[in-house]
Amino acid sequence: MHLLFNCVKQHNMRKRFVTIWFPHLKTDWFSKQQPALQKIPFVLTVADHGRMIVAEANSIAQSKGITSGITVADARVIEPLLQVLDDKPALALKLLASMAKWCIRYTPVTAVDAPDGLVLDVSGCAHLWGGEQTYLKDIITRLTNAGYTVRAAMAGTVGTAWALARFSNNASIIENGNEAFALQQLPPAALRLDDLLVQHLHKLGLNTIGSFTAMQRSALRRRFGQELLKKLDQTLGFEDEVIIPVQPPEPYQEWLPCFDPVGTATGIEIALKQLLEKLHHRLAKEGKGVRAASLTCYRIDGKTTQISIGTNRPSNSTVHLFKLFELKIPGIEPGLGIELFILEASKTEDVAALQETLWHGTSDLEDPEIAELLDRIEGKLGRNVVQRYLPAEHYWPERSFKIADSLSEKPDTIWRSGKQRPVHLLPQPELVQVTAPIPDYPPMHFRYRNKLHKITKADGPERIERAWWLDGGQHRDYYCVEDEDGHRYWLFRLGHYGADTPHAWFIHGFFA
Amino acid sequence: MTVATHDIIRKLQQDILPLQGFKPVTGNSIDINFPLLEHAFPNATFPTGAVHEFISSTQEGRAATSGFAAALMGKLMESGGACLWIGSAQTVFTPALQTFGAEPHKIIFVNINREKDKLWVMEEALKCERLAAVAGEIRDISFTDSRRLQLAVEKSKVTGFLFRHQPRNLNTIACIARWKITALASETEADMPGIGFPAWQVELLKVRNGKPGVWQIEWTAADGFRSMDKANVYAPVIQLCQTA
Numbered sequence: 211m212h213l214l215f216n217c218v219k220q221h222n223m224r225k226r227f228v229t230i231w232f233p234h235l236k237t238d239w240f241s242k243q244q245p246a247l248q249k250i251p252f253v254l255t256v257a258d259h260g261r262m263i264v265a266e267a268n269s270i271a272q273s274k275g276i277t278s279g280i281t282v283a284d285a286r287v288i289e290p291l292l293q294v295l296d297d298k299p300a301l302a303l304k305l306l307a308s309m310a311k312w313c314i315r316y317t318p319v320t321a322v323d324a325p326d327g328l329v330l331d332v333s334g335c336a337h338l339w340g341g342e343q344t345y346l347k348d349i350i351t352r353l354t355n356a357g358y359t360v361r362a363a364m365a366g367t368v369g370t371a372w373a374l375a376r377f378s379n380n381a382s383i384i385e386n387g388n389e390a391f392a393l394q395q396l397p398p399a400a401l402r403l404d405d406l407l408v409q410h411l412h413k414l415g416l417n418t419i420g421s422f423t424a425m426q427r428s429a430l431r432r433r434f435g436q437e438l439l440k441k442l443d444q445t446l447g448f449e450d451e452v453i454i455p456v457q458p459p460e461p462y463q464e465w466l467p468c469f470d471p472v473g474t475a476t477g478i479e480i481a482l483k484q485l486l487e488k489l490h491h492r493l494a495k496e497g498k499g500v501r502a503a504s505l506t507c508y509r510i511d512g513k514t515t516q517i518s519i520g521t522n523r524p525s526n527s528t529v530h531l532f533k534l535f536e537l538k539i540p541g542i543e544p545g546l547g548i549e550l551f552i553l554e555a556s557k558t559e560d561v562a563a564l565q566e567t568l569w570h571g572t573s574d575l576e577d578p579e580i581a582e583l584l585d586r587i588e589g590k591l592g593r594n595v596v597q598r599y600l601p602a603e604h605y606w607p608e609r610s611f612k613i614a615d616s617l618s619e620k621p622d623t624i625w626r627s628g629k630q631r632p633v634h635l636l637p638q639p640e641l642v643q644v645t646a647p648i649p650d651y652p653p654m655h656f657r658y659r660n661k662l663h664k665i666t667k668a669d670g671p672e673r674i675e676r677a678w679w680l681d682g683g684q685h686r687d688y689y690c691v692e693d694e695d696g697h698r699y700w701l702f703r704l705g706h707y708g709a710d711t712p713h714a715w716f717i718h719g720f721f722a
Numbered sequence: 723m724t725v726a727t728h729d730i731i732r733k734l735q736q737d738i739l740p741l742q743g744f745k746p747v748t749g750n751s752i753d754i755n756f757p758l759l760e761h762a763f764p765n766a767t768f769p770t771g772a773v774h775e776f777i778s779s780t781q782e783g784r785a786a787t788s789g790f791a792a793a794l795m796g797k798l799m800e801s802g803g804a805c806l807w808i809g810s811a812q813t814v815f816t817p818a819l820q821t822f823g824a825e826p827h828k829i830i831f832v833n834i835n836r837e838k839d840k841l842w843v844m845e846e847a848l849k850c851e852r853l854a855a856v857a858g859e860i861r862d863i864s865f866t867d868s869r870r871l872q873l874a875v876e877k878s879k880v881t882g883f884l885f886r887h888q889p890r891n892l893n894t895i896a897c898i899a900r901w902k903i904t905a906l907a908s909e910t911e912a913d914m915p916g917i918g919f920p921a922w923q924v925e926l927l928k929v930r931n932g933k934p935g936v937w938q939i940e941w942t943a944a945d946g947f948r949s950m951d952k953a954n955v956y957a958p959v960i961q962l963c964q965t966a
Binding site for chain 2: 575584591595598607621625631632634635667668669691695719
């Protein structure tokens with residue numbers, strides 16, 4: 211499984227990347243294997259359409275003018291003493307993968323950048339080596355000592371670090387924000403564009419990146435396509451870039467094998483407590499909290515049962531998580547016994563450190579205790595039972611509120627309080643029989659559920675139009691009415707009065 | 723009655739209250755700004771950290787009860803906090819709660835059908851100290867269950883409201899007060915046409931260590947509770963007997 215790492219998304223941490231380029235990756239490896247090759251020019255060759263082509267030349271051969279892509283016969287003309295070896299095509303990726311794993315000593319997130327490089331996400335790592343200079347120097351020194359020609363650079367985006375490692379001669383560490391300046395003098399190929407596009411740019415005289423960064427985006431897109439803009443944005447840090455680490459981060463998972471099969475609720479509780487304790491250690495260390503977790507029980511008859519919980523806000527409190535699981539334990543069928551418990555936190559989020567409060571007063575919705583209470587309710591009775599409402603910008607009563615997505619969501623508009631609204635609203639307006647003088651007067655009396663209400667006071671009409679872009683139908687003319695007993699109702703007439711159309715009256719709510 | 727004797731009587735009343743088993747709730751008290759009603763309660767303060775029971779028999783009475791309770795919730799939430807409202811279906815029209823001083827987005831609704839589940843949620847919620855109030859539309863509740871709620875509030879000091887709409891039997895339960903709110907014809911100034919402020923007949927049928935009574939109250943967004951009957955200072959129990 212590959213976990214994709216979002217590189218720029220996390221704004222809270224300043225992102226830093228190191229790219230390492232091995233200009234002579236395979237030839238260096240051959241030289242290491244056969245020390246005799248270190249002093250002489252040699253090339254690695256592949257067969258192509260019946261010719262032998264140079265796949266890679268070592269530094270000595272390269273200094274004599276032998277580049278990859280020319281035929282071996284041509285190379286022999288240049289350097290008669292040239293050694294020719296067979297290429298190993300799969301070698302590069304194998305080497306890079308092993309080196310990426312080796313680089314985990316520097317950062318947990320390392321990725322292979324085929325065909326000849328590595329990318330390391332080093333955010334927050336360099337200070338452990340005493341600064342970025344020494345950090346980068348350490349990487350280069352160690353790899354050089356291992357026998358490889360290495361160039362490395364550090365920057366705030368993968369693209370910039372990549373460009374600097376391969377195309378820049380002086381700067382190797384660039385501060386975040388200085389990317390554009392650092393790249394100005396580099397050729398367009400430094401943007402990781404395909405060859406055709408690079409040729410196209412050179413043909414138009416755009417020989418440095420700086421010559422076209424100031425151009426209008428629309429013009430660039432028209433001439434060179436979206437690809438150029440995307441690469442430019444990624445390199446300058448305006449767009450996220452995803453790298454695939456060689457070692458995906460360990461899932462938050464804890465195992466508990468049992469010597470004797472567990473068949474009782476008490477046994478399951480003990481197992482769960484142990485697992486939660488282990489998980490808590492890891493979560494607390496990494497500052498994470500659980501949003502969703504599941505406990506899988508492997509029974510000795512080969513079947514598995516699972517219980518899952520979810521929380522409203524990240525939590526790493528063992529007590530709270532245990533309470534949530536506890537509600538579900540009766541749902542586990544142990545059968546003949548459970549031999550293995552696996553607790554997995556399938557969704558985790560950064561948890562804000564709880565501040566110790568000096569006093570316990572009632573506080574707002576963001577309070578963790580309220581979130582924990584709602585977790586318990588949702589855990590026992592289902593996710594849809596708990597609802598909170600926010601104002602919505604609609605006059606139509608049924609649309610004047612919306613369901614909040616989370617506890618922390620704030621209203622984006624105010625609750626309207628100018629007009630009278632009933633405390634209780636019927637789920638569906640109910641038809642009532644009404645005696646009303648036309649056209650615009652409130653009814654004199656109405657009959658609802660076989661009871662006649664004689665109206666003494668009334669307010670209205672308040673016309674509420676339907677949002678035609680959402681649904682069709684007639685408008686409503688609302689009246690607040692009060693009957694002889696002092697009860698207040700919300701009635702409405704649907705649509706206009708007309709000679710041929712029957713006008714329907716409805717009751718929609720009860721005022722306090 | 724001179725001021726001195728009045729003071730002595732008040733002092734004696736306060737001495738008697740603990741003997742009658744009254745435990746004053748320490749912590750946040752609310753000022754409902756309506757002395758007539760407050761005088762019905764011991765120490766003339768509206769009891770928070772207790773369960774209040776509201777009886778209603780008609781749909782209209784239920785709406786009136788919701789309005790009155792929303793006004794109380796608004797007072798309870800003034801110092802911040804959130805409320806939980808447990809019901810079986812979403813009958814409360816949230817935008818209207820704003821009228822009663824309760825911020826609708828700070829009220830969390832829990833809609834469940836089973837009475838047993840409602841009681842469980844109510845008890846769990848009342849144990850959560852961070853809530854300002856918990857309202858539950860629970861039709862029937864046994865004395866034992868109500869004691870569980872009472873134990874929860876005694877510890878957490880959360881105020882609970884039990885709305886009992888058409889209860890099958892009106893049994894005694896462990897709660898501090900039993901209310902009945904019915905809608906009353908509203909009054910407009912100088913008999914102007916239209917509907918006035920929400921008006922209720924508030925009956926305090928039972929109150930622990932206090933004096934039951936009947937009041938005619940209207941709710942104004944600006945002033946809060948306001949008496950409709952200017953002459954009625956202390957509603958005597960006799961009046962309750964007459965209306966009942």
